[in-house]
Amino acid sequence: MTDFSILQGKTLTKVEQIGDDRIRFEVGDGKAYELFHSQDCCESVAVESVTGDLADLVGVPILLAEEATSNDDPPGYKHDYQPESQTWTFYKLRTIKGSVDIRWHGSSNGYYSESVDFAETR
Numbered sequence: 001m002t003d004f005s006i007l008q009g010k011t012l013t014k015v016e017q018i019g020d021d022r023i024r025f026e027v028g029d030g031k032a033y034e035l036f037h038s039q040d041c042c043e044s045v046a047v048e049s050v051t052g053d054l055a056d057l058v059g060v061p062i063l064l065a066e067e068a069t070s071n072d073d074p075p076g077y078k079h080d081y082q083p084e085s086q087t088w089t090f091y092k093l094r095t096i097k098g099s100v101d102i103r104w105h106g107s108s109n110g111y112y113s114e115s116v117d118f119a120e121t122r
Helices: none
Strands: 012-017 022-027 032-036 043-051 064-070 085-094 099-108 117-120
Antiparallel strands (some): 032 117, 043 099, 064 085, 085 099
């Protein structure tokens, strides 16, 4: 896997959300990266929300690219049911054009991975 902060300083040529389980970043140097989760048997990991406009990340250098995780619910968040185990993963991206926050939620019975992967895809 690749450290998400590798995007900092790079200029993206394209960003797209593919369903609720994949976000693809194409970089001016010809490389591409994806946020994703390889689903297993008994967990669920998906993009819960994207705040901001992904288009604001294209054509200008990324000034900030950071990842944070928490097992606690964000303020005001209500579950339909309380999972046995959960992980929230937050990705923050900033450019001079705007900011984007990507929030993933993973839940399981505690025996499966709830993490989000970030990897180079070409």
